[in-house]
Amino acid sequence: MVFAHSEPTTAKNLTPVKLVIAGGFGVGKTTFVHTISEIRPVSTEAQMTEVSIGVDDTSKVAGKTTTTVAMDFGRLRVDGGFMLYLFGTPGQDRFGFMWDDLVRGALGAIVLVDTRRFDDCWYAVDYFEDRDIPFVVGVNCFNGLLHHELEDVREALAVGDHVPVLSFDARDKESTKGMLVAVLERALERALLRSM
């Protein structure tokens, strides 16, 4: 059983919250979740049928009525009162229909970038910008090397100055914590602006 080792929890004064980790295949989403999660990251399958999701695309695929998508996620307890869930997005485009369900209610998002493959993250950047969901961009430094200057990344992605673009190491706990704090600070900034 996947959760055999997880601690029993009571939900008294417990508030679930969610952050989304987006980015292309192999960019470090699963590593990120693995590094910070209290449980081994798990997958759940979301099955789409012709009537369960409003914006699916199955009508175009003859004879195919369901598609199964795996979502990876992990969780960590914060400040005694919060259960923070981290959800990795499935690949874009084909599974775009799933993003609305996955992202709904998220406090914010972290878009992981592979500087050799910017193409993979444009969908995510557009998605979060269009929906006013606070996000930060993270450049995973494999082997401690940063191939491009962060400002070059910002320029390539055409994100505004209000969006933090940071380098980090998905294998390092302190580094991933720093990314979580960064996106929450961005969310706080947005929330304060909206409340004025």
Place this chain on the structure above:
Amino acid sequence: MPDWMEEHDLDEDVESTPVVRPYFITKGRTRAKVDFPIETLIVTSAEGEKASVRLGFEQAQVIEVCRAARSVAEIASIVAIPLGVARVVLGDLAEEGLIKVYEPGSRDDTALLRRLIDGIRAL
């Protein structure tokens, strides 16, 4: 035993179709009564503990799994049912008061965001 189980002879199909079709569990319904976000936390209520004997297999599994707080996504993963099915089952259980539902915090809640930031720094 729920009425829908009495209407069908489950044993009849076991050999030819070993896997129960997901939406059989929900009596064909694909829309949940409550639209839970995937991180919504669920805990079995005192009423739920008492009711588990009269529930269907998946419903009883959910009641068992949620003795510890679980998110909708975790429940789907543990019980091995699609998210959509989990939502329908949870909607039914919530309506009967057999589970307690803890809704997610909002990204517009500045106090919540501040507590989270401090909490993560302190990890």
